Amino acid sequence: MSRLAPLSEEPINEDDSKNCSGVGKAQSSWRKWLRNHFPLLFNKKSDLRILLSVLGCPLFPLSVHPKQPINEVSSSAQYIIQHFIAATGCRKLEGRVKNIYATGKVAMAVVDRDHELGSTNTTSANGADLQKGCFVMWQMLPNKWLIELAVEGHKIVAGSDGDLAWRHTPWLGVHAAKGGCRPLRRAFQGLDPLAISTVFSQAEYMGEKKISGVDCFVLKLSANHSDLAERSDNTAEMIKHAVFGFFSQRSGLLVYIEDSYLTRIQSPGSQPTYWETTMATKIEDYRSVEGVKIAHSGQSSVIITRFGDNLKLGPAFTKMEETWTIDDLAFNVPGLSMDCFISPKELQKDYPEENHHWRLDHYCPNNTDSTTMFSM
Numbered sequence: 001m002s003r004l005a006p007l008s009e010e011p012i013n014e015d016d017s018k019n020c021s022g023v024g025k026a027q028s029s030w031r032k033w034l035r036n037h038f039p040l041l042f043n044k045k046s047d048l049r050i051l052l053s054v055l056g057c058p059l060f061p062l063s064v065h066p067k068q069p070i071n072e073v074s075s076s077a078q079y080i081i082q083h084f085i086a087a088t089g090c091r092k093l094e095g096r097v098k099n100i101y102a103t104g105k106v107a108m109a110v111v112d113r114d115h116e117l118g119s120t121n122t123t124s125a126n127g128a129d130l131q132k133g134c135f136v137m138w139q140m141l142p143n144k145w146l147i148e149l150a151v152e153g154h155k156i157v158a159g160s161d162g163d164l165a166w167r168h169t170p171w172l173g174v175h176a177a178k179g180g181c182r183p184l185r186r187a188f189q190g191l192d193p194l195a196i197s198t199v200f201s202q203a204e205y206m207g208e209k210k211i212s213g214v215d216c217f218v219l220k221l222s223a224n225h226s227d228l229a230e231r232s233d234n235t236a237e238m239i240k241h242a243v244f245g246f247f248s249q250r251s252g253l254l255v256y257i258e259d260s261y262l263t264r265i266q267s268p269g270s271q272p273t274y275w276e277t278t279m280a281t282k283i284e285d286y287r288s289v290e291g292v293k294i295a296h297s298g299q300s301s302v303i304i305t306r307f308g309d310n311l312k313l314g315p316a317f318t319k320m321e322e323t324w325t326i327d328d329l330a331f332n333v334p335g336l337s338m339d340c341f342i343s344p345k346e347l348q349k350d351y352p353e354e355n356h357h358w359r360l361d362h363y364c365p366n367n368t369d370s371t372t373m374f375s376m
Contacts, residue, residue, distance in 0.1 A: 001022070001109055014199045014308075017258060021121045030088040032331055038333070043339050047109075047129070047131070047225060048151065048152060048154055049171060050110060050318065050320065051108040051109075051110065051131055051151070051157050051320055051322075052108075052149070052151060052154060052169065053169070054277070054302055054304070055106075055108055055279075055300065055302060055320060055322045056149050056151075056156050056158075057147050057149065057156065057158040057167060057184060057185075057186070058184075058185040058186075058279065059165060059177065059182040059183070059184065059185060060183045060184070060185050060188055060199075060243070060259075061182070061189075061221060061222070061241040061242065061243050061259060061261070062182065062199060062222045062223060062227070062243075063143070063180070063181060063182050063183070064142045064143060064161050064183050064198055064199055064220055065198070066194045066203075070232075070284035073224065075205065076205035076217075077200065077201060077202070077203045077204065077219050078201050080200075080205070080217045080219060080247050080252075081157060081197050081200055081201045082255065083247070084196070084197055084200075084247055084252050084254060085193075085251035086252060087196050087251055087252030087253050087293065088197075088252075088253065088286075088292055088293040088294075089288075089292045089293060090193035090194045090196075090197060090292055092291060092292065093193075093194045093292060093331070094194065096332075097141065097194070097331045097332060098140065098141060098332055099138065099139060099140045099141065099331070099332060099333055100137075100138070100139040100187075100191070100192060100329070100330075100331055101132070101136075101137070101138055101139075101328075101329065101331075101333040102136070102137045102191055102326055102328065102329045102330075103135070103136045103137075103326070103327045103328045103329075104134065104135055104324055104325055104326040104327055105132070105133070105134050105135075105324065105325050105327065106129070106132070106133050106134070106135060106138075106149070106151065106322055106323070107130050107131070107132045107133075107322065107323045107324075108131045108132075108133075108151065108320065108321070108322045109129055109130050109320065109321055109322075110129075110318065110319070110320050111156060111319050111321050112317065112318070112319040113317070113318045113319070115141070116191060117366060131151050131152050132151065132152070133149060133150050133151030133152060133293040134149075134150060135147055135148060135149040135150070135186075136148050137184070137186065137187075137191075138333070138336060138340060138341075139187060139192065140336065140340075140341060141194075141195075142161055142182065142183075142195065142198075143160060143162045143181050144160055144161060144162045144338070144341040145159060145160050145183065145184050145187065145341070146158070146160075146340060146341055147159070147184060147186070154170060155170070156168065156169045156170075158184070159341060159343070160181050160183075160184075160341065161181075161341045161342060161343045162180075162181060162183060162341070163180070163181055164176055164177070164180070164343055164347060165177040165180075165182060166343050166344060166347055168344065170304040173346070174344045174346045174347060176343075176347050177231075178230060178232075178233065179227060179230035179231035180230065183195060184221045185259070185279075186324075189257065189281050189283055189295060189298055189300075189324075190253075190254060190283045190294060190295020190298070191285065191294060191295065191326070191329065193254075193292065193293070193294070195304065196245070196254055199221065200219050200221065200245050202221070203220055203221045203245065204219065204220045204222075205217070205218075205219060206218040206219065206220045206222070206244070208249070209246065211246050211255065211256045211282075212255075212256070212282060213250045214244035214246075214248050214249075214250070214255055214256075215248070215250065216247055216248055216249060216255065216332075217246070217247045217249060218244055218245070218246055218247075218258065219244070219245045219247065220242060220243070220244050220245075221242065221245075222240070222241070222242040222243075222361050223238075223240070223241040228240070228241065229252055235265060235267055236263055236264070236265050237263065237264040237265075238261065238262075238263055239261075239262040239263065239264055240260075240262050241259070241260075241261035241262075242259065242260060242261075243257065243258070243259035244258045244259070246255055246258075252355045253283075253286055253293065253295075254283055254295075255282070255283055255284065256280070256281065256282055256283060257280070257281050258278065258279070258281070259278075259279055259282040260276065260277065260278040260279070261276070262274065262275070262276045263275045263276075263277075270310070271308060271309050271310035272308055272309075272310075272374070273306060273307075273308040273311070274306070274307050274308050275304065275305070275306055276304070276305045276306075276307075277302065277304050277305075278302065278303050278305075279300060279301070279302045280300065280301050280302075281298055281299070281300040281301075282298050282299045282300075283295045283298045284297055285297040285298075285325075289329050289330070289331070290303070290331055294320065294326070294329055295326070296325060296326040296329075297323075297325045297326065298322075298323075298324055298325065299321065299322070299323050300321065300322040300323075300324070300371050301319065301320070301321045301322075302318075302319065302320040302321075302322075303317065303318070303319050304317065304318040304319075304320075305317055
């Protein structure tokens with residue numbers, strides 16, 4: 001931060017001083033000046049909650065069904081997946097690997113926010129507002145996983161016991177995901193090639209596209225209507241959730257993954273608001289771990305667009321970015337058992353009945369400080 005010139009009086013411009021006729025206007029100008037020069041004083045707390053809610057532990061759109069065939073080459077998608085299996089060497093994991101352990105670092109930032117009021121707050125992903133942290137992840141194949149992520153003194157924990165996915169945050173406590181168990185999206189950023197090959201072998205071939213100078217085959221997966229209905233409630237309707245995998249034509253590796261979901265939110269007596277969230281991840285730095293190629297770094301970006309008739313000045317946007325690196329990854333860690341993935345007692349059947357579900361309407365349209373949407 002550059003040195004500020006000494007101020008002898010309240011920082012308001014000449015026009016403000018001419019028009020200012022009371023203490024209220026002076027205080028308003030003072031607050032405006034502070035927001036312009038020290039945006040972190042006003043946005044750091046809400047930014048961190050947004051980052052952890054959306055980038056911390058998002059879920060993949062579909063569940064993993066390990067019994068799906070991945071051996072027969074009967075479609076373009078499966079041909080591409082056979083190339084991926086050969087490139088990563090993940091075939092040797094089948095029947096041999098029972099769990100995966102990974103640790104890594106993250107650096108997150110809200111890089112742009114354009115509210116419906118017309119104001120824009122832009123911060124630099126390389127500036128002092130970068131939120132740094134680390135995570136540890138355990139996974140018991142195929143559907144049991146646990147992740148702990150700590151960023152700037154805040155910690156979130158999320159997990160799945162094979163039947164139920166849940167999350168614990170400092171501001172909401174424990175809450176469950178609607179729609180049953182799904183894998184952690186981070187595992188599909190090159191950390192679990194066996195799960196990637198299993199899921200994308202059933203994908204739809206969408207053609208070819210160049211991403212960051214790399215010629216890729218594109219595969220698409222979409223959540224079906226019944227899954228979307230299970231993840232909806234009386235105020236939030238999941239309209240779509242699709243994911244695209246970009247596989248390098250040359251190396252066969254997954255180099256880019258993009259998913260987007262659209263949600264319709266409407267409270268009784270109010271106009272509907274639509275939220276569209278697009279998350280894209282560049283995957284790179286594949287290294288061999290016990291003979292299997294695993295991605296060790298990447299960059300993710302998220303654009304959240306809110307639109308609807310009740311937003312008078314048009315759509316509102318929020319953009320976030322994350323860089324991540326993997327420090328350590330191992331297979332078949334001794335001592336990791338089913339008991340490590342038991343869901344919190346608040347979500348168990350014998351616990352007093354309460355509403356512990358992730359609710360999309362926690363993503364408050366007019367108060368980003370209460371943003372607690374789990375990236376669905």
